[in-house]
Amino acid sequence: MTVNDYQLAWLLHARPYRETSSLAWLLTLEEGRVDAVVRGVRSRKSRYRALLQPFTPLQVRLKGHHELKTLVGLESTSAPHWFQGEALVCGLYANELISRLLLAGQPCQTLFRDYSLLLNLLADTQQREPALRRLELSLLEALGYAPSWQAVTGESLLPGWYYAYQFGQGFVPRPPGNHPEASTALYAGEQLLAIAADDWQNPATRKTAKRLTRQLLQPLLGNKPLQSRQLFQQLASSTIRPKTSE
Structure with a gap:
C-alpha cells in the first residue's frame, strides 16, 4: 500500500466501525474529501481519541490507494475551535x-x-x-x-x-x-x-x-x-x- 506524507485536514464526520475503530470523513488540503478507517480510535488507550474531533486543525497521514484509506498518522496543529x-x-x-x-x-x-x-x-x-x-x-x-x-x-x-x-x-x-x-x-x-x-x-x-x-x-x-x-x-x-x- 502507498503511504502518503502528512497533509492538513479537518474531520467532517465519524461513525463507529467494528468494535473499537471509526470510519472518518476528512476534508484534506491535497486530496479533497477522504474516507478513512481509523483503527482502535475508540479504545481508551488510543492516542488519537482526543484528536479526532470536528473543528480541530489536523495533520493526517493516509495509507492505501483505494477509495477507502487507512489513517496511520494523526497530529493536531493548534487548539481546536470551540463553538x-x-x-x-x-x-x-x-x-x-x-x-x-x-x-x-x-x-x-x-x-x-x-x-x-x-x-x-x-x-x-x-x-x-x-x-x-x-x-x-x-x-x-x-x-x-x-x-x-x-x-x-x-x-x-x-x-x-x-x-x-x-x-x-x-x-x-x-x-x-x-x-x-x-x-x-x-x-x-x-x-x-x-x-x-x-x-x-x-x-x-x-x-x-x-x-x-x-x-x-x-x-x-x-x-x-x-x-x-x-x-x-x-x-x-x-x-x-x-x-x-x-
Whole structure:
C-alpha cells in the first residue's frame, strides 16, 4: 500500500466501525474529501481519541490507494475551535453539506481554504453569514455548479435589472420595470454583482445570496433533509433566536 506524507485536514464526520475503530470523513488540503478507517480510535488507550474531533486543525497521514484509506498518522496543529449555539450549528451545517455533496478524491484546495476561513470566522456574528455563503459558493464551484456571473446572453449583469436563475443555464435577464415578484423569484443585478465581488456590506446582498445558494444546492441535495437544518429550527424556537441561518 502507498503511504502518503502528512497533509492538513479537518474531520467532517465519524461513525463507529467494528468494535473499537471509526470510519472518518476528512476534508484534506491535497486530496479533497477522504474516507478513512481509523483503527482502535475508540479504545481508551488510543492516542488519537482526543484528536479526532470536528473543528480541530489536523495533520493526517493516509495509507492505501483505494477509495477507502487507512489513517496511520494523526497530529493536531493548534487548539481546536470551540463553538456553541448558532456558531456550532453553522459548523455542523458546513460539515454535513460537504460530506453529502463532495465526492471522495476530488482535489479542492480553494474549498479547503474557505472552510478553514469559515471556522476562524464563525465566532464573529458579523462575519459568520458571509463566510457561510462563501463556503457554499466554493463548494458549488468544486462540484461544477457555481453560477457564471453574467447573463445567459453573454452580457454582463446590470444594476437596475432583475434576473431569474434557471438551473443548468444561468441568469435570464428581465428588463427594468415593474417586478412585484422580484422579492421571491428574481435577483437584483446590483446584489448579484456584490456577491460576485465578495462585498457583503449590504444586508440585502446577504439575503439574496442565501436565497441563491439555497436554490443552487437544492437539486444536488434532493429530498433528504439536512439534519443541521432541523437543529437550526430547534435553535430558532428556543429562548435565544438565531440571527443567521444556514
